[in-house]
Amino acid sequence: MNTPFAIEVDKLTKRFGDFIAVNAITFKVKKGEIFGFLGANGAGKTTAIKMLIGLSKPTEGMGKIAGFNVDTEPEKIKKNIGYMSQKFSLYDDLTVVENIQFYGGIYGLSRKKIKEKTTEILEELELTEVSKSLVISLPLGWKQRLAFAISMVHDPEIVFLDEPTGGVDPRVRRQFWETIYQVAEKGRTVFVTTHYMDEAEYCDRVSIMVAGKIEALDTPHNLKQQFEATSMDEVFLKLAR
Amino acid sequence: MNILAYIIQKEFIQIIRNKAILPMMTVLPIVQLIVLSNAASNEVKNVNVVVVDMDQSESSRTLNHKIIANDRITLVATSFNTNEAYFYLQENTSDIVIEIPPNFENDYINGKQPKIQLLVNATNGQQAIVGSGYLKAIVASFNAKLIQKVIPDISISKQSNTTISSRYWYNPELKYTHFMAPGILAQLTALLTIILSAMNVVREREVGTIEQINVTPLKKWQFILGKLIPFLCIGLVLFTVGIIASKLIFNIPILGNLLLLFGYTTLNIIAVLGLGLLISNFADTQQQAIFIAFFFIIIFVLMSGLFTPIDSMPKWAQQLTIGNPLAHFISVSRKVLMKGSGFWNIRFEFLYTFILAFIFNGLAVWSYKKQV
Structure with missing residues (x-):
């Protein structure tokens, strides 16, 4: 248990028939790190994440999340991770508070803890006024931040964010990244995918996936040097051609 | 929990x-x-009937009246012509054609056992069976009365044979x-x-x-x-x-x-x-x-x-x-x-x-x- 790594992945592979969606990816993520998981559309990012969070069984290879095996202990992993999918997945027909209570409830938090968490989230996201509104009536940016907060309602060690800032305005994106930094400062690991290359610059380390394989993995600074590029944008374009 | x-x-x-x-x-x-x-x-509430009375006697008319009197039977037409009656069947305006043969009354009195014919539209089996059942019951009761009338001296009227009385349980x-x-x-x-x-x-x-x-x-x-x-x-x-x-x-x-x-x-x-x-x-x-x-x-x-x-x-x-x-x-x-x-x-x-x-x-x- 006492490894410095939150995520250890070794030759993790997923095949669908003849198609290899994820091809033997290998990497490690340190505790408290913000890890950017980049790649073009269809490169296999989402499939890879689904294996890491226990939604999809790997065909081959080994993965350890928070010390648990992705193949054999997915339910133990689930207690220790949070996940926010690229598809918005709160209940539209529940209010803000009801959503927090429901997810807190199924993570097995105590009634008192749920109450604390509710106040905390409402205050942090400044949602107190709309706490009794249905989630469907909120603007997308608010919904996404709420989804992020709810994915961490049980204080997980690691949080997986699959394109959390897709479709939100620059101000909300900024707030989002401020929250991500706060989370990382508390020692939690953030695993994030994105298509915004400026966001990639905020990450501690970045991997770039091309056609199921990880083609590059380093800090944004080193990657730019390695590929003789001035921005992450250029690095990405050079790789993902 | x-x-x-x-x-x-x-x-x-x-x-x-x-x-x-x-x-x-x-x-x-x-x-x-x-x-x-x-x-x-599935109840058959209405049966449309065409009567072809080729006898036109007192008995045949009595039977006719008995049929009409039943509230589940509607007389669509009377006819003297079998072919015309078939037309009603074909048109679906009639469910059953009942044919009373010529010399019905005479044959009856002479003990020749005349035959009444029912032609039933059996496209809908349920309707056909239940409808012809109604008519058979009417003919049977008509038959019993006629026997008493025609041959009153025979002791059949004393009805020494078995009778059935049904009582409907659970849904009387x-x-x-x-x-x-x-x-x-x-x-x-x-x-x-x-x-x-x-x-x-x-x-x-x-x-x-x-x-x-x-x-x-x-x-x-x-x-x-x-x-x-x-x-x-x-x-x-x-x-x-x-x-x-x-x-x-x-x-x-x-x-x-x-x-x-x-x-x-x-x-x-x-x-x-x-x-x-x-x-x-x-x-x-x-x-x-x-x-x-x-x-x-x-x-x-x-x-x-x-x-x-x-x-x-x-x-x-x-x-x-x-x-x-x-x-x-x-x-x-x-x-x-x-x-x-x-x-x-x-x-x-x-x-x-x-x-x-x-x-x-x-x-x-x-x-x-x-x-x-």
Whole structure:
């Protein structure tokens, strides 16, 4: 248990028939790190994440999340991770508070803890006024931040964010990244995918996936040097051609 | 246990916010009960008859009057020509042509046993059999009277032979609605709960919330049970509304123990919900779920004994109905309400439904995959 790594992945592979969606990816993520998981559309990012969070069984290879095996202990992993999918997945027909209570409830938090968490989230996201509104009536940016907060309602060690800032305005994106930094400062690991290359610059380390394989993995600074590029944008374009 | 309470609470909030469900639970069953109990009737209330009287005697006219006097028989036409009468059959304006041959009265008096012919439109078998039955009964009673009249000195009039007197138990007035309403009630409850549950999990899959649920450590049985309990409540409310409506509208008999009926209903709804959730697990879209659910519903309804008695099905079909929760439900509902049956009389229904509930729900939990 006492490894410095939150995520250890070794030759993790997923095949669908003849198609290899994820091809033997290998990497490690340190505790408290913000890890950017980049790649073009269809490169296999989402499939890879689904294996890491226990939604999809790997065909081959080994993965350890928070010390648990992705193949054999997915339910133990689930207690220790949070996940926010690229598809918005709160209940539209529940209010803000009801959503927090429901997810807190199924993570097995105590009634008192749920109450604390509710106040905390409402205050942090400044949602107190709309706490009794249905989630469907909120603007997308608010919904996404709420989804992020709810994915961490049980204080997980690691949080997986699959394109959390897709479709939100620059101000909300900024707030989002401020929250991500706060989370990382508390020692939690953030695993994030994105298509915004400026966001990639905020990450501690970045991997770039091309056609199921990880083609590059380093800090944004080193990657730019390695590929003789001035921005992450250029690095990405050079790789993902 | 606490976790389960949160799921149930959430389902109830969603159900209450869903504007379609409340009318589905109240208006729908009442409308269906009224319409179906009255309309879905196998009773033959009207038989159209054409009389071809080629005798034109006193006897033939007496028979004619007797036929017309029956309130379930309508005389469409009288004719002297058989071909013309056939035309009415062909046109569907007549169900039966009754032909009285020439010299009917003479032959009768002379003891030659004249023959009356019934030509029956048997496109609808039920209508044909029941209709010709009515006419046969009329002819038979006419026959008996005529014998007394023509041959009064024979001691037949003393009627030393056996007579049959029937008394109709459990439904003495032979009210069709008393028979149909309990069955339709059961069918409605099963139908609504199976559709609601089949749609529910699929909807979460379509919207994407199920993925969020699947990354939580929630246990499979907690998830299924959390879905089952709210729908069970809906089913019981629907059934209660239906019973009250049937009592108020049709004054159906409630002879048996209502607690027993509700106990069985609970078990049956659990079985049906299990099937609904099972369907839900295999469907990717709500459309698929509805199609699969309909496949089962049609088989269940047509083989439930609601419209056609299970006893008159072929042996293999009768055995198949053991796997039909609706057949047991209708049987229990009729037995308890109309006959006042106790637990011992419906023990097999209990047993079969229990097994079905176990199988369906077991499969539902098993086939619900948190991981693909």
